[in-house]
Amino acid sequence: MEPELLLGSTLALVLAVVFAPPRAPRANLLTWGLLGLAGMAAIAIAPTLDLIVLILLVLAVLQARLASHRDFATRLRAPVLAVVLLALGLALERMQGPVVLDRFGAVGIVAGLAAAVGLLPYAHEFDPEESLVASPIPWIAFVGPLLAAAVVSRASGVVAADAGDAFGAMLIGLGLLNMLWGAVGSWRTENDAAAWRYSFMSDWGLALCGFGLAIADGRAAALIILFSIVLGRLPLYLWSRQALREKVPTDRPINLVVAAVLAGSAPFAGFPARVLLLRGATQLYWPLALVLAAAMLLWLPGSLRLGRSMGVPRGRQAVGVAIVLALNVLLGVYPQPLLTLAGL
């Protein structure tokens, strides 16, 4: 799953740089994007979770050194908490002792993953005025998807069989929490930029539930959702930043189409992911599918709001939005090549 996500992130960076708004600092975006890609490549090829944790620490320090409104220590808190939780979880998994230690280890790994990405209950501090590269958005939308795929795949070799259920249950529980909180937050919060951040969280909720199901349908759903974050929500957020500053909501057809992409409606990428997730949840425990289906309805109001906040894309951005829509339609109508590539 990691090579595919690395490819998707590379494509997202190309889109972000080529179709960046006129006043966006392209060189900065490209430099730090390439650095992030190098770190992600290292994560993808790292054979053990220990190395992934060390790479995460390096990326966190480098990002925290960027100029920002927030100070260095504040920006490092969440990633360092993630590193410590992952390290403690790993250590507990490797010790010989009672089963409860293995379960605590699983809790540590899942909590560390949530802290690294910036999900509840460890959401990173967010400043809407901050530059994109120095903000928590790269964690939740650029590095995070590949990191999560790598952590979950390496953790399966470390987490004891007795604690496997606890690991999956923790992922599903955090997934539901992020889905509900993110969907309601993106609908109800006053600030549009914060609403975008909440919408990333709600998508992550679906991905965590997919990973937690631990069956092929769940993993396939998680992969498609992560792809839709990297190649859908992230570039759309980047191109909406100018309109967010101008605070001019628009109600053109393009805004409705963007809202449909963000809501995961057919024929866009979020739709097959949701279908796969519901099918997987039904196989495993049907009341979970019921809860997921109810939660998915909450995407609609927030997505309509985010679609309106995008303004009317013009020039290069219009081309970029068209490419993102085309990619999402392609992934929504025919996701099988991606799933086959990932061995799912």
Added chain:
Amino acid sequence: MAGAAFVAWVGAAIVVLADGRRGQALGLALLAMSLAVLAWPAGMAAGSVAIALGGLIAAVQCWRSGPAAWGIMPAGSTPRLILCIASALFVFWLAASVTSGPDASLRFAVIVVSGLMGARVLMSRDTSVVLTGIAALALALGLASGLAAQSPGPVPAIVGGLIAAGVLFVPAAPIPSAIQAASPAPTDSDGA
């Protein structure tokens, strides 16, 4: 090995309790040497050398930069002292009594150093203190792979040593003048 684990805790405690650069450098040096001693029998001879070198380079850099002060246990550091002692007692119980296996010293050192360094980074706003905590955390993470039943080799320890050696040299980005003008003078709110 038990002595090395104890020295590792002493080093980590000094990093937690010291606000001055010299005190932190001393703690980091003690920590690096003791973790290197613990890494050697864990089948990581090359890793042990990397941890020692990385930690010592970080300690020297820490010693050379900033105001020359020790600042060990300044007024108001009682909560940090309690944290150091309580965490040592808890992890000692965990490593020696709850878990089994031959490498109790390694278990103790990895968990207590990771926990204390995480706490140090989370409770401080001073950049130099945070970087010292990260260097020490990287050393502990490098050693942590020694807990695995099948050792992954010296690579994590070498990477940990490299991070520790390099993290204190990472240049800080200049704070934009508009932000500097708008912000009050920074204060250390680490509970000291």
